[in-house]
Amino acid sequence: xxxxxxxxxxxxxxxxxxxxxxxxxxxxxxxxxxxxxxxxxxxxxxxxxxxxxxxxxxxxxxxxxxxxxxxxxxxxxxxxxxxxxxxxxxxxxxxxxxxxxxxxxxxxxxxxxxxxxxxxxxxxxxxxxxxxxxxxxxxxxxxxxxxxxxxxxxxxxxxxxxxxxxxxxxxxxxxxxxxxxxxxxxxxxxxxxxxxxxxxxxxxxxxxxxxxxxxxxxxxxxxxxxxxxxxxxxxxxxxxxxxxx
Numbered sequence: 001x002x003x004x005x006x007x008x009x010x011x012x013x014x015x016x017x018x019x020x021x022x023x024x025x026x027x028x029x030x031x032x033x034x035x036x037x038x039x040x041x042x043x044x045x046x047x048x049x050x051x052x053x054x055x056x057x058x059x060x061x062x063x064x065x066x067x068x069x070x071x072x073x074x075x076x077x078x079x080x081x082x083x084x085x086x087x088x089x090x091x092x093x094x095x096x097x098x099x100x101x102x103x104x105x106x107x108x109x110x111x112x113x114x115x116x117x118x119x120x121x122x123x124x125x126x127x128x129x130x131x132x133x134x135x136x137x138x139x140x141x142x143x144x145x146x147x148x149x150x151x152x153x154x155x156x157x158x159x160x161x162x163x164x165x166x167x168x169x170x171x172x173x174x175x176x177x178x179x180x181x182x183x184x185x186x187x188x189x190x191x192x193x194x195x196x197x198x199x200x201x202x203x204x205x206x207x208x209x210x211x212x213x214x215x216x217x218x219x220x221x222x223x224x225x226x227x228x229x230x231x232x233x234x235x236x237x238x239x240x241x242x243x244x245x
Contacts, residue, residue, distance in 0.1 A: 009034030017090030063116030
């Protein structure tokens, strides 16, 4: 993790899908910056290990279940008295060409990505309004901006989150709540599993010539959650080495 100067020592932060990958890096940044950080994941063994590793709180929840989502937020409020930052990162893949997509493939991906983002944001809004402060950062994707073969469900979900981000930004601005998104392009386990020839092809398409580090994605999220970003809302920030240009 780079030596960043973010200070979230008086903040309460929720990161969904924070048990591994980019989500874990996002949670690590907030925990290292002093925030009371809650990691949410649907696998208790994963989330408990991750939270223990960085000194965060673990919460097991299915983001498609409204009651479970609301309980996570209620528990955070009961423990800390507030919620300041919400990072919607939880996701799942069910990739295949659209004529092979089942209803379950479609519904699951949309409900986890777009539905989870909606449910957690909705649950936090009453507290943001009371505080007259809040930061929401949603994780979207190049696929949602440009489409990608085999990802009709995922691209639709991420495109929907872009629309949700801009709408929520307009609705919540009056309460001093900002809502933004990042579109990452990071070195992850999925990228590492790609055959070398395909990986070289993908890398060649990135103007900066490499995939980003998960910590670089976290730095962008940290900025959008910071006091310095108070006048930025409704933005989708590409953190992708220029590949979306």
